[in-house]
Amino acid sequence: MKKSGVIAIDGPAGSGKSTVAKEVAHRLGFLYIDTGAMYRALTLKAINKGMDFSDNEALVELSKNTDIELKESGDSLKVYLDKKDVSHKIRSMEVTTKVKLLASLKDVRENMVKLQRKLGSLSSGAVLEGRDIGTVVFPNAAYKFYLDASFQTRVERRFRELKEKGFSISPEEIEADVRNRDASDMTRKVAPLKKAEDAKVIDTTNMTVEEVAGKILEIVKKWHTSFLALF
Ligand code: CDP
Numbered sequence: 110m111k112k113s114g115v116i117a118i119d120g121p122a123g124s125g126k127s128t129v130a131k132e133v134a135h136r137l138g139f140l141y142i143d144t145g146a147m148y149r150a151l152t153l154k155a156i157n158k159g160m161d162f163s164d165n166e167a168l169v170e171l172s173k174n175t176d177i178e179l180k181e182s183g184d185s186l187k188v189y190l191d192k193k194d195v196s197h198k199i200r201s202m203e204v205t206t207k208v209k210l211l212a213s214l215k216d217v218r219e220n221m222v223k224l225q226r227k228l229g230s231l232s233s234g235a236v237l238e239g240r241d242i243g244t245v246v247f248p249n250a251a252y253k254f255y256l257d258a259s260f261q262t263r264v265e266r267r268f269r270e271l272k273e274k275g276f277s278i279s280p281e282e283i284e285a286d287v288r289n290r291d292a293s294d295m296t297r298k299v300a301p302l303k304k305a306e307d308a309k310v311i312d313t314t315n316m317t318v319e320e321v322a323g324k325i326l327e328i329v330k331k332w333h334t335s336f337l338a339l340f
Contacts, residue, residue: 114139114234115229115252116130116134116252117238117308118256119243119305122291123264123265124258124263130238131236133326134236139234140229142236144242145239146186147179148208148212150190150195152199154175155168155171155207155211169214176190179228202278214299222241226246229247243255244303253305253308254310255304264280267287
């Protein structure tokens with residue numbers, strides 16, 4: 110299968126995917142695509158509309174009729190839902206706890222994956238991060254990474270991150286959320302979170318963002334060099 114110009118980064122909550130993916134994309138001049146933000150935006154829309162989260166058909170219909178855009182703005186990524194900036198709102202705890210209800214629906218995922226593939230193919234190089242990038246969205250990605258870290262480290266990172274964003278959530282709530290999401294993301298029937306066979310695992314527990322990004326870039330460059338050496 111022909112390789113695409115995609116770097117796939119998967120892993121559980123708090124493994125450092127977003128920050129690292131953003132940094133790697135920035136250093137390579139690639140497009141950065143946060144696929145979790147798309148599932149979050151859709152979930153926010155369902156909440157705003159007061160939808161019944163057990164009505165799968167209505168949720169699938171919603172995913173067909175929703176406009177989600179990602180735009181890089183300086184150091185941050187802006188998320189637009191039907192043309193409105195929802196970058197902050199999609200990080201709320203309500204969205205975080207409900208997102209799994211949408212993310213476990215096969216037809217919702219199909220619509221999201223279509224959009225992700227379109228975005229990832231538009232640019233000559235893209236870094237996509239999520240749960241199923243290396244396994245489902247871009248199985249032919251040029252490079253695949255699976256980031257992980259100890260449970261405690263991941264909880265601490267989420268806590269710091271949400272505090273910095275101005276959300277007041279207790280460490281206990283974060284711990285429960287990370288535990289529940291790990292469980293539902295890893296055990297759902299459709300596109301569960303798992304390491305792609307050919308992904309390189311990086312344990313980020315004792316690493317800084319710069320170290321992880323540096324390691325990824327080193328591998329990407331090494332593979333590039335050996336690939337070019339064939340000619
Ligand atoms: O912020 P955090 O890294 O914890 O999560 P996220 O990347 O924003 O994703 C939020 C949720 O969306 C995940 O817990 C998954 O349930 C779902 N998701 C998914 O199913 N597939 C993806 N490719 C990305 C996210």
